[in-house]
Amino acid sequence: FYLTPPQVNSILKANEYSFKVPEFDGKNVSSVLGFDSNQLPANAPIEDRRSAATCLQTRGMLLGVFDGHAGCACAQAVSERLFYYIAVSLLPHETLLEIENAVESGRALLPILQWHKHPNDYFSKEASKLYFSSLRTYWQELIDLNSGETTDVKEALINAFKRLDNDISLEAQVGDPNSFLNYLVLRVAFSGATACVAHVDGVDLHIANTGDSRAMLGVQEEDGSWSAVNLSYDHNAQNEHEVERVKMEHPKSEEKTLVKQDRLLGLLMPFRAFGDVKFKWSIELQKRVVESGPDQLNENEYTKFIPPNYHTPPYLTAEPEVIYHKLRPQDKFLVLATDGLWETMHRQDVARIVGEYLTGVHHQQPIAVGGYKVTLGQMHGLLTERRARISSVFEDQNAATHLIRHAVGNNEFGTVDHERLSKMLSLPEELARMYRDDMTIIVVQFNSHVIGACQNEE
């Protein structure tokens, strides 16, 4: 079974999406030029989600990738809801009041977010009312709390993450008279999702990360080469601090059982996540909810199963780790991706491949004749070959697609091998997950001129 290059392309490009920040009067005032995103499923259906939106009542842009596990319900819910929670957390008191008054008096609501969505990125209509009422409760509390202080982005991000996770948990405990919704909120709570979210406003870049997706900055060095800077830490067993944190939060008696086979309680890879109430609720609560829940839940072995050595919940949190970075002109792009990418590719290669793609130049080893004996014919052959290779770059109009092509198709020499690509993409559904994970990538491109100008203003 063999896929032709056009077939390969149609698979790779099925989910690609690009957004360019519009230029007004030729004056681009956003530090973001635009972004490319794409995802390649390995699970059927895919459990990853992505979101991107522009904040309309405050400045800045939000972008995020969400890696679901035990189903896609939680990732889907987080991808729909989290940005609203963040946006609301960032809103000044007056705007919150204005919005509340509008809702109260049935007037049209100020739009909070402008979404940039691929047609496949759906919103669940059924739950929108429920989600909205939870969100409204949140902003009403914010209004009551009015601290009078200006909102700190870091704090807003942390609050939003925690609040949403809390709401997910509560909604599942309370349930819903509508049986479909009732089942939905339970699925959301019992599945899990990691989140890696970027908030860009001018030169201020905040990354809020929960779990093992990753944010990476592509930096162009003075000599034109590319290097990678991590802007998030993975929350998994490989992160010593994270293991330390988990151990600190539980009695010493559990030290040996907390992390087993690099997994939390021997089960869960990410050490932080949304949902996953099985790692958060008390055993009693779990049992009560499952028993009173619909049959589908009750009959599900996974939901009924209580993790071993489950003594002092919660074991899991959705609280993000927030990293601030002040953008510099040499910071050319940001890659947000689920672990499906990072498992197959080193960040240094990611920086180089995206960097070269975005600049359209192959900075990789320029040919130098030096002292070697090379004939014109040999050189010509070499150049023709390189040209063919470069032209593969131009097959992609989307940096994320290009990255996926490399991640899936790279051979040991770091170039895309069509045969390999074809094989990897034609794996039957049941096998695909063994060779690769769901992969979701957002590549955000920065406007160095705007960033440079912002710097100079200071």
Added chain:
Amino acid sequence: AAGMFLRLLSDVRWRAANPTWRGVTCCRRSNSSTADPHPIALPAQAQVVICGGGIMGTSVAYHLSKMGWKDIVLLEQGRLAAGTTRFCAGIVSTARHVSLELKMADYSNKLYRQLEQETGVNTGYVKTGSISLAQTQDRLISLKRIASSLKVMGIPCEIITPKQVAQLHPLINIHDLVGAMYVPEDALVSSANVSLALATAASRNGVQIHERTSVSHVSVQKGRVTGVETDRGQIQCQYFVNCAGQWAYELGHSGEEPVNIPLHACEHFYLLTHPSKEPLPSNLPTIVDPDGRIYIRNWQGGILSGGFEKNPKPLFTEGRNQLEIQNLQEDWDHFEPLLSALLRRMPALEALQIMQLVNCPESFTPDMRCIMGESPTVRGYFVLAGMNSAGISYGGGAGKYLAEWMVNGYPSENVWPLDLKRFGTLQSSRTFLRHRVMEVMPLMCDLKVPRWDFQTGRQLRTSPLYDRLDAQGARWMEKHGFERVKYFVPPGKDLLDLDQSKTFYKPDWFDIVGSEVKCCKEAVCVIDMSSFTKFEISSTGDQALASLQYLFSNDLDVPVGHVVHTGMLNEKGGYENDCSIARLSKRSFFMISPTDQQVHCWAWLKDRLPDDSSLTMEDVTWKYTALNLIGPRAVDVLSELSYAPMTAEHFPSLFCKEMSVGYANGIRVMSITHTGEPGFVLYIPIEYALHVYNEVMNMGQKYGIRNAGYYALRSLRIEKFFAFWGQDLDAFTTPMECGREFQVKLEKGMQFVGQEALLEQKQNGVYKRFTMFILEDHDTDTDLWPWWGEPIFRNGRYVGKTTSSAYSYTLERHVCLGFVHHFDEKTGEELVVTTDFINQGEYEIDIAGQRFQAKAKLYPFSSLFTQRRRKEEVELSGYQRE
């Protein structure tokens, strides 16, 4: 790499002829020398300081010193001939499209040929000849046009078959060729050594040369050069010559008074190989394969081959940049298309071993022509730069012209096409230059067809009506940054895309322009002519009149409200400008000149008008939109719009009146057209432009009004034998030579510039005569169209060249305008051209090697002037600019 460059320079046998110039020796010695690099102090003053020790700087020094100027200092920031000159490919080729460039190249070739004998410096001069290949018929036509030009210049040249190509050059694959042009006298030189030879000769003539001395800026006082500041101190001087190559732009901007020198560097690559097993003979002809975008010359038994790629890499946009200089590396991936073209042309070269890919930046200009002349803003500031990668070919001739310019006040040839003053500040934006040179560099190899337009750097200056006209199908061309309409594509009709309409034959707009012409003749057309340069000159007393009477050849002391066509002549009686001047009041004048006169005319007048605060001159080009109403019904449209009688009795020809048009008042209406048809030009303050245009179009509907463009105008003016400055007229043409004596008032009661020369011509006759030719056996549909620059033959002998041509829709024939000379059959000496000489000859025009019979006429067909307003109409309107 250094090793190779040493080899390029290796044959310099340097004998210091002048003890004051010990700084320059062969590189070999200086490498090891740690002694003070500046043994000789800079002089405190000099007559001329030249900045730049490349081929241009040394050539200017050489020619200046030959012409007797001795007090000259040449400064070079690094080593002599170490910049672009050292790296350049060293091909001396006379195959040039512009005849002035051809002349410069021819002179350079002859100069270099004898330079070794003159100076004792080995220049590496080898006569190899060159072969320009044609892969297409269109390319062959283009080569044939050049061949025609070369032949009448006396430069041997042949159009040859692919088989003959193979005989001349054994390595060439000829299977895709349709023909070629062989120029046997073209040569190769070591460009660095030529430059050193010129420096040697110059220094023997007394020129002081200082290396490792950089000019930081030029000092200017009261608009004149007074000296230069260098890193080694100051030199006072009267003249400064900027030959700084790709740094000329920056140097021009370094002083307090910026001098705009619009050029921009692009990387340029060529390949050097080791010698072939059987070394290629040193006299192997140089190959130029423009369709493959490459040139190939023999180099030390191997080859040197470079080219002009489609995707050039501009650099130094932000000025001199250390990072970019360091990054000037071989870029093989970039060179790949050229290497492919090379191996396609000479497959046997596959086995040659690579020595190096050289990256040598070249500077390019916005119109692909080099830049020479004096700055319009700083007197004594001369420039010679922007050679568009032909520095060696032009070096000798360009240096000679500039030296003549400095010594005699003007070169021995009309160099307007290269004059710095053809540019203004508007071509000096870095962004504009960067974008434009990316278009210009590939054009070096592109086919030059008639009427092509640059695509980059457009829509800079536009009329307020631009959008309106564009929406009505206007197709645009550009002059001096100003968008002008070529013609209007009628709705529903679509022309071929740009590439396909490039043709030497009948163009696709033929019928479109034909119908615009018809409308001009039978009804009324409106043409937006806002691009023309407009000055207002006024004074509190009689100063304006007195000065203008002196500077212009016609009598300007006319009643208020009259318009006068007049030349602005130089001492030799040649046209520096050709304009219309309206007397607005006793003391103020409104002057209209061609678009590209904006810088030149301003500088000319500023230089010559008295420095008197009661006399003011203002450039009001931007203040007025000019609409030209052409055609017999123009008078009806205008009188309906103004409720004023516009008939000849009330508004005779060559009148100017301020009046209302529609709601707008204060519209300056002149009863002139630029075509000889009846009509008016409206000078409209820009805020009224849209209103007046709308009114004219609405009112004109019942008279069949339509928009027209410059192509229609051009056809109309050429069939009426109207000359156009910059095309037909130049600084070497007098009114007497183009039948315009009636625009000169020799007895206006006071002296004027050029009067003596004209009087002498009147007495003794002229040596060339502007003549109109009607092509007889030319088939418009199937024959090549004339353009300009075609040789004219009288009784089989060459007598001159055409300067412009157009198809006359009225005569249904092609009309060429051009100058006829009378060369003595034996001596070649120029003799007086009489009317009889013109009339008693059989003429032929050579279009790309094919000769067409032509009828010569010294006066236009009077039948073409449909509606005469006044008896003298023909004479008085015998005037045209562009």
